[in-house]
Amino acid sequence: MQKLVALHAQEHKHFKIKTEAVESVGSHERMIPVVMSEFIKLSVQYPIVFTKNIETGQFVLVALMGFEERENLFWKNDEWDAIYVPLNVTRQPFFIGADAQTKQHLICIDIASPCISMEEGESIYQQDGSESEYMNTIRNRLSELFRGEQEAAGFIDILGKLDLLVPLSLDISFANESHHQVQGVYTIDEEKLQALDKATIGELHAAQYLRPIYTMINSLSHIYGLIQRKNQRLENA
């Protein structure tokens, strides 16, 4: 269970973060929420798709890590086997919260996280009480995520209005002849995209949405990479 508290210079003075443990936070995530500013780096290895938020039913952007529940095929030999690890993992164990009274955004830390140590790892604060270089990186990651969520909302809204989202229906057979039906995953309807009139395409272009759209469509080829990883895992099992 997470336990989020506001980050506090005095209280968390001696806290250190074991960065190698951070990645293990995502080791059992089948989908990891992502933002558009990461697309270029993500698109080297991950399928980028939409899924529905379990609480709200609203679409969110995620990178696909596996097929079964709690399956992350990029987690191999206790480490992340990929060139790039999504921001939502590397920012751990920090979150953006809001002050109950002022509603102002503030940084929170999950004090139940196994990445926290008093002995080893990256310090959050320097001797003089100012934030460390490491914490500065975290801050940048958090603000990138925060901006990214708003950006994604606009993107998804337009795609929804243009009726461009479609369920991704994939029936996959693995090497051991087991079958899997990908469910709850959505992508962009390429045919409908092609059929859009010039003016609408122009609007998407002006909003700088065309590139992420094509990045997402192209990233689907990485599903084959995922299948390969799954087959390897089945073989080794």
Added chain:
Amino acid sequence: MKKIRSVVVVGGGTAGWITAGRIAALQKKRLGKSQNATDKAVQVLLVESANKPPIGVGEGTWPTMRNTLRQLDIRESDFIKHCDATFKQGAKFSGWVTGKQDDYYYHPLVLPQDFSQVDIAPYWLWQKQQQQTESFSKAVCFQEYLCEQNQAPKNIRTPEYAGIANYAYHLNSEKFSRFLQQHCMEHLDVKHLVGDVTGVQSQPNGDIESLVISGQEAPLAGDLFIDCTGFSSILLGKHFNVPLTSCEDVLFADTALATRVNYDSSDAPIATHTNATAQNAGWIWDIGLQTRRGIGYVYSSKHSSEEAALAELLRYTGGQVNEADVRKIPINSGYRQTFWKNNCVAVGLSAGFIEPLEASALVLVELSASMIAEQFPATRELMDIVAKRFNDTFSYRWQRIVDFLKLHYVLTKRQDTAFWKDNQDMTSVPESLQELLQLWRYHSPRDYDFTSNNEVFPAASWQYVLFGMGFEADYSHTYNPDSYSSNMANQAMMKNKGMVDRCVAQLPKHRELIDKIHQYGLQSI
């Protein structure tokens, strides 16, 4: 050949707007946005009286409503937000068999488990003869468990109009007709005129030429006239004098006392089934909408005085309403001998009405609207052919509904009042139903038992009511507990148990889902 180009719908209740909308929507779909579409299009105009408001009751629907709304290009989230609508997963009949405290059964909307592959009923009956078993509805279907716990048939991630469990809606009838009106006018090009139809001008062949409308100088001409004027039935009933086939000697209810009760708090649980509770001379409907419950007593005035009925209704509501909040609606139980005459067809209450048990009225509106839209006669000559088919189809459907409703009464074991005793009198049971009951002593209801593909209620519905009412049958001569199909039936029952666990664990509370739909809406995919 005279082309049918203009349709005049008279009446702005739910029947009028659904029919106008279905015709307009299908025309729009077929013609698309092409240049000459407007020349080819059929114009739909709806005229309604400002002095006679729609009936304002009729809150229970069938799952067909999902398709109807979808055909009208309505977003489910909008419908739920604007019509006070909730999800309906069936009906719970309390007190219909013995009238005792523990007497109830469900008619859920989900079919018995694996219904297309195996009929569980004989196996269930055999088990029942051996030992105490669960009720039929519990043994074969998981939906009763959801109803008992006020759980929704889907979650916020389920797309619009899709369900994890089959469902229909409960809705606020007044809000629904206003919502449909706005949608039909804004998106489907249905024209609207307010005025009373005060006269009819005829052609030599008897067709309606035009309608005289109060406040309008010129009479309103049209090619096809649709009578949706409710109980007044001004075109089919009054102008054409088509008589009503009465059903009063079969279904005795002839009066309704309707009221509404507010919830104690804004987070009170919302029931997800219609409660139908038997009374001395009829039954009380109890329907949970978002902001209130709609409640009413449907009774036979031959078996109860109005005072006694009112007292029963007030007792049911637990003193939450008083006499002034109760509205009396007389029901003239029956349906027209023909529904389509010349160039006029009746849809809704103007075509007929029998008591609201099983919410069959709006289904018939939907089926009528759909048939008129789908088989829209291109010319006046074709209209007579379509009319004949329409009349045959709907006469059959009304008879089937009468039989199905009577099934709820005829199997009662209640002897406590004249109403229930009279219902067991075989002279009040149509011959067609008597025949079915005889068949079903020897095999369980199946779709083959019905001779037409125009059934309103599937065999599964007949099973739920038949076995829910405790019908005594013996299938032992054709049934072997060691057989392959018993094995399948057993497996289906086990599967159902698994569904119960999964659905009860996963589905949200009904109120919670409704709140989320208001906040976030459902996705269309």
